[in-house]
Amino acid sequence: MRIRKLYRFENAHIVRGCSSRRCSESIHGHSYEVELIFASDHLDRGQMVYDFGLTKLTIRELIDSFDHAITLWSGDDPDYLRDMKRWSRRWVELPVSPSAEQYARVIFLMVELVLANTVMVNKEKNVTIESVIVHETRSGYAQAFKEDAHSPQMGVIELGSIQFSDGVRDEWSDPSLWERLLRGEKIINPTKI
Numbered sequence: 001m002r003i004r005k006l007y008r009f010e011n012a013h014i015v016r017g018c019s020s021r022r023c024s025e026s027i028h029g030h031s032y033e034v035e036l037i038f039a040s041d042h043l044d045r046g047q048m049v050y051d052f053g054l055t056k057l058t059i060r061e062l063i064d065s066f067d068h069a070i071t072l073w074s075g076d077d078p079d080y081l082r083d084m085k086r087w088s089r090r091w092v093e094l095p096v097s098p099s100a101e102q103y104a105r106v107i108f109l110m111v112e113l114v115l116a117n118t119v120m121v122n123k124e125k126n127v128t129i130e131s132v133i134v135h136e137t138r139s140g141y142a143q144a145f146k147e148d149a150h151s152p153q154m155g156v157i158e159l160g161s162i163q164f165s166d167g168v169r170d171e172w173s174d175p176s177l178w179e180r181l182l183r184g185e186k187i188i189n190p191t192k193i
C-alpha cells in the first residue's frame with residue numbers, strides 16, 4: 001500500500017554546470033512541490049499506512065527548512081558561498097548541487113533518517129519512504145528511489161555535512177533537531193495530535 005503527501009516551498013538556487021545559462025549563471029527561484037510516497041504492508045490502529053498528521057511534524061519541519069531560503073552547494077565558489085550566507089538569514093548548504101534530482105535524493109535520505117529514528121505508537125509497521133518526487137516547475141520533476149538516494153555515482157551525501165543556517169534552525173521546534181537525528185536520538189510519536 002502506498003500513500004502520498006505533498007509539501008511546498010519557495011527556494012532560490014544556482015545549478016552550476018547545467019546546460020542552461022539562466023540556471024547555471026543566475027540566482028533564481030522556484031515554487032517547489034515535493035511528493036513523499038510512503039509504503040507499508042501493514043495498517044495501523046486507524047487502518048492507515050501512516051497518519052498524515054504525523055507527516056506534519058519532524059518531516060515537515062525539515063522540508064520547510066528550504067522555504068524562503070537559498071540552497072547552496074558546498075563545492076561552489078567560496079566567495080559566492082560567503083556572500084550568500086552573509087545576505088540571507090535562511091540558507092541550507094548541501095554536499096551536492098541543488099538540482100531537482102539532488103533535492104529528491106537529499107529529501108529521501110532525510111525522511112529515511114526520521115523514520116528510522118521514530119518510535120511508532122499506533123501499531124504502524126514497516127513504514128518506509130519508497131520515493132520522493134521533486135517538482136521544480138509545473139512541467140518537470142525528478143523522482144528518487146532508495147537506490148538513487150544511496151547511489152555513490154550520483155554523489156555521496158553524508159547527512160552530517162548538510163548545514164542549516166541559524167535562521168533556519170531558530171524556526172524549528174528545537175534548534176538542535178538535526179544533531180539529535182544524526183546522533184540517532186529517538187523521536188516518539190505523539191499518541192494524539
Ligand SMILES: [Zn+2]
Pocket residue numbers: 013015023028029030
Ligand atoms: Zn532552477
